[in-house]
Amino acid sequence: MAVRSLSRSLRGISALVALLAVGAVGCSEVVEDAKDGAKKVARQRSVFSLNPGDCYNPNGKATEGEAVAIEIVPCAEPHQAEVVGEFTLDEGKAFPGNDAIWAIADERCPAEAQKFSPDTWALPKGVEIFYYTPTTESWATGDRAVSCSYTKETGTITGSLKAGPEASKPEQTAYLKGANAVYEALWTTQPEAENVEDDLDGYKAQAKAVAAALDAHLEGMKDIEGVETGKLRAKLEKTAGHWKKAANAADSDAFYVAYDPAFTGLDPKATVAARKELGLATTVPADDAEVWAG
Known part of the structure; x- marks a missing residue:
């Protein structure tokens, strides 16, 4: 943003x-x-x-x-x-x-x-x-x-952007807190080097931060009921494992092997069904959709 x-x-x-x-x-x-x-x-x-x-x-x-x-x-x-x-x-x-x-x-x-x-x-x-x-x-x-x-900058807004009472349900709050933290960890720790070989330690630090945020997200989701939310939780558990492998990679080749499923595991499109179940917005923001389009 x-x-x-x-x-x-x-x-x-x-x-x-x-x-x-x-x-x-x-x-x-x-x-x-x-x-x-x-x-x-x-x-x-x-x-x-x-x-x-x-x-x-x-x-x-x-x-x-x-x-x-x-x-x-x-x-x-x-x-x-x-x-x-x-x-x-x-x-x-x-x-x-x-x-x-x-x-x-x-x-x-x-x-x-x-x-x-x-x-x-x-x-x-x-x-x-x-x-x-x-x-x-x-x-x-x-x-x-x-x-x-x-x-x-272009166009206007009609109505307030402040979240209403419907967005304060405990399960929605828990989900959004964890999900926002995961993506914040991903983007705020992004190394400046384009290639992993040029900053392996930086990329491993990013992976460690994302893995920690995912663990916290999963902890917050454990008490949320729902079939689709359960499916997403299981998927994110596997994704967290890939990020942990990337964080502990011995070299750049090992990092790449773990990073591919780690990054694709955070594809926001995979969260749409759970978001719908929770009563949250289901349209992936254009910028995010473009990033995960490849």
Whole structure:
């Protein structure tokens, strides 16, 4: 999942409102445009006022840069973003720098997003994680907050992305917690070297992390009833064994032999039947489907 950053700023807001002179009575389109413009201005809020659950539209394209104000909108209306969480950075006298702050946000914001919307399969296509962070200027005034959002650069979202009561059933929570941790272990520990021969220890460390996450996932699934969930659990037990063999491989050849069934054993398509049984989303995200398509 792509993560980008939006920084805040204390620079003042200068709202330019164009006044349209209606030359003829009955120009309803012009009047409606004027009403929409007035509504947008009335909804302007400081970026510092964002709270979890707020739906909003950035003033401008959501890319790296500085932001001062946003347009708060009801979540029932089409919008581009929703705040999914926030956290406070450790106090410090000196500004740590953008890279240091972004490194923390890269780790913390996905975790906040998962708490807000545990089933990532249920998210609309094209949703990404963005965040607002302090700038040098705002840090000097005591700003330490990071606001995490789900954002669509293209198109809009209608309705809140927050998981409802139906997603808080114990079996769903247990499954999603374990499944999310497995894929997080797989991707966050991916070595930079493309070839196993160039970093066997790095790939073995990745295999060890995935095996540990699978063990925890299996432990969480043991009390979940259901035929399809039972089948998936049996499959993942074998998959965990392959990851453990990869973690203990004596050389790159042995690693490759274990890695192939280990990786294919995590194919998300194999979880669809169990997800359906648990009442979770069943459409494999496009990015995941492409990875396991080969």
